[in-house]
Amino acid sequence: MMKNMTKAEYEKYAQRKSPDSPLAKNIFFAFLIGGLICMIGQGITDIYKYFGMAAEPAAGATSITLIFIGALLTGLDLYDNIAKVAGAGTIVPITGFSNSIVAPAMEHKSEGYILGIGAKMFIIAGPVLVFGTVSSVVAGLILWLFRLY
Amino acid sequence: MWTMYLKAFLVGGAICAIGQILIDKTKLTPARILVSFVVAGVILTVLGLYEKLVEFAGAGATVPIVGFGYSLGKGAIKGITENGLIGVFTGGIAATAGGIAASIVFGYFIALIFSPKAK
Numbered sequence: 001m002m003k004n005m006t007k008a009e010y011e012k013y014a015q016r017k018s019p020d021s022p023l024a025k026n027i028f029f030a031f032l033i034g035g036l037i038c039m040i041g042q043g044i045t046d047i048y049k050y051f052g053m054a055a056e057p058a059a060g061a062t063s064i065t066l067i068f069i070g071a072l073l074t075g076l077d078l079y080d081n082i083a084k085v086a087g088a089g090t091i092v093p094i095t096g097f098s099n100s101i102v103a104p105a106m107e108h109k110s111e112g113y114i115l116g117i118g119a120k121m122f123i124i125a126g127p128v129l130v131f132g133t134v135s136s137v138v139a140g141l142i143l144w145l146f147r148l149y
Numbered sequence: 150m151w152t153m154y155l156k157a158f159l160v161g162g163a164i165c166a167i168g169q170i171l172i173d174k175t176k177l178t179p180a181r182i183l184v185s186f187v188v189a190g191v192i193l194t195v196l197g198l199y200e201k202l203v204e205f206a207g208a209g210a211t212v213p214i215v216g217f218g219y220s221l222g223k224g225a226i227k228g229i230t231e232n233g234l235i236g237v238f239t240g241g242i243a244a245t246a247g248g249i250a251a252s253i254v255f256g257y258f259i260a261l262i263f264s265p266k267a268k
């Protein structure tokens with residue numbers, strides 16, 4: 001069937017298949033870029049494992065590596081360009097967390113090394129650490145109280 | 150081995166797609182998405198659900214910020230089994246110490262070295 005399509009038919013088919021609404025397009029690129037970043041993470045993990053790391057330290061080392069890459073790409077002004085297309089595909093991976101630290105830190109550099117970079121780097125990362133820590137301690141307390149572990 | 154890459158792509162992509170839907174369809178800002186995803190990761194982990202996704206998809210489940218919540222929750226459980234009540238407080242941060250230290254150190258130095266492009 002595919003072979004017998006005329007050019008006009010193909011164009012109609014392609015149009016139907018290609019994401020046309022901004023929502024569908026945004027979701028498509030978020031999926032694609034986000035998925036690719038995770039695949040790269042899997043590759044980094046496998047490289048660390050290949051060189052003899054155990055699974056858990058390899059996962060930790062992967063996070064640290066991705067955080068570095070995210071920070072560097074933000075410094076080089078490349079990450080925001082990818083983010084324009086990828087949206088949540090660049091926000092949700094750990095590289096996006098790193099981006100959320102470096103971007104405001106650079107922006108507020110003129111306010112000084114302590115209250116500029118030192119404070120403003122946590123504009124977004126701060127709440128993430130606060131709510132992450134609070135929820136893990138609260139959940140841990142519940143587990144401990146009711147002997148659920 | 151290659152199926153692991155496919156699974157990482159599909160699961161990681163799907164988690165990001167959920168984030169995109171939340172951004173487009175609700176008034177949630179990216180900061181709120183990150184916070185919600187971390188808390189969701191903690192909850193899904195203590196309920197014993199996220200571990201299964203990590204086993205299935207590897208980096209597809211640990212690289213998204215939900216995986217940070219997973220590390221926090223898993224660390225808290227490990228802390229409790231090893232040290233009891235004090236482990237509730239030490240476990241989560243201990244498990245995520247590398248990522249937190251790396252974010253702060255790399256973040257600080259990169260911001261020190263590079264300056265934003267003039268808009």
